[in-house]
Amino acid sequence: MLTVPPAFAEATVVREGDAGSTWIGELPALVEEFLERWSCTVSGPPAHGSVGVVLPVVRADGSDAVLKLSFPLAVNAAEPVVLTAWNGDGAARLLDRADDRYAMLLERLSPLGDEVPDPFTAVGRLARRLxxxxPPGLPSLAERALQWVDEVPAHAARLGNPLGRKVVDAAVANAREMAADDPAVLVHGDLHFGNLLRRDGDLTAxxxxxxxxDPAYDFLPLLRGEWYARPPDVERAIAEFADAAEVDRERVRRWAQARAAESALWSRDLGEPSWVTDVVDAIAGDLA
Known part of the structure; x- marks a missing residue:
């Protein structure tokens, strides 16, 4: 029987209230249901992110896999659709799914391991591969950008304009420009090293x-993650990612600035640590 990680349980209840408490209470039985349905046995302790738990398992044929159960949020519904579209090419292979229960059986991948050389080039190549x-039915980045045109200035005003007029105006202009001419391909949306593992040595999402x-949208999470360790040469990072992903450098810059400004405002609302907010503040300002 699963022992739900206390930190995950607490965070879920704080974020989701009674619905979160109910789901956490049902989670051990849900795990048992899918272990039986997919003929798996648990082979290690659970891990978790912010909205789901992952259990290493062994299938009936002896192969390794992971069982993932996510809290039933609309934002989580796209994951099995996207993984099916990639079919294991650059991303985790989906072995089985139960969309109505937000459950998936996935191939087991290896840890990322040592620092990745030339990270912006490496992840840019993966973004191009993805x-x-x-597939139909996914949320549109163009529509998301158009929402920012109205929401970012209003959000900034509610918070007392912490970013400054220049940064907000730049974010609005960039969002409007990106919405006007947005390619229609599949985009990961959160492509950073916390969401990368390895298959036979290759980066796998x-x-x-x-x-x-637009794949150019995926630059910011990587830049933000690298910035936490040490601020990179942003112009060089943009060029390396854009060239590897085969996208326009100016689109990388514009998406990153608008997305950083929007993230900086939400970082304040969510009460994130100041060092997290400071990074997206700096990126939004430097690229304005």
Whole structure:
């Protein structure tokens, strides 16, 4: 019987209230249901992200896999659709799914391991590999950008304009420009090293958000993650990612600035640590 990780249980209840408490209470039985349905046995302790738990399992044929159960949020519904579209090419292979229960059986991948040389080039190449025709029904990045045109100035005003007029105006202009001419391919949406593992040494994506739009959108999470360790040469990073992903450098810059400004505002609302907010503040300002 699963022992739900206490930190995951607490965070879920705080975020989701009574619905979260109910789901956490049902989670051990849900795990047992899918272990039986997919003929698996648990082979290690659970891990978790912010909205789901992952259990290493062994299938009836002796092969390794992972069982993933996510809290039933609309944002999680796209993951099996996106993984099916990639069919294991650059992303975790989906072995079985129960969309109505937000349950998936996935191939087991290896840890990322040592630092990745030339990270912006490496992830840019992966972004290009993942840019396949998008399946129907995914949220649109163009529509998301158009929402920012109205929401970012209003959000900034509610918070007392912490970013400054120049940064907000740039975010609005960039969002409007990106919405006007957005490619229609599959985009991971949260492509950083926390969502990358390895298959036979190759970078392999997990935990996609799933959008239809522009692969240039995926630069910011990587830049933000690298910035936490040490601020990179942003112009060089943009060039390396854009060239490897085969996208326009200016689109990488524009998406990153608008997305950083939007993230900086939400970072304040969510009460994230100041060092997290400071990074997206700096990116939004530097690229304005």
């Amino acid at each position: 840019a396949v025709p998008a 997990v935990d996609p958000n799933g959008f239809v739009g």
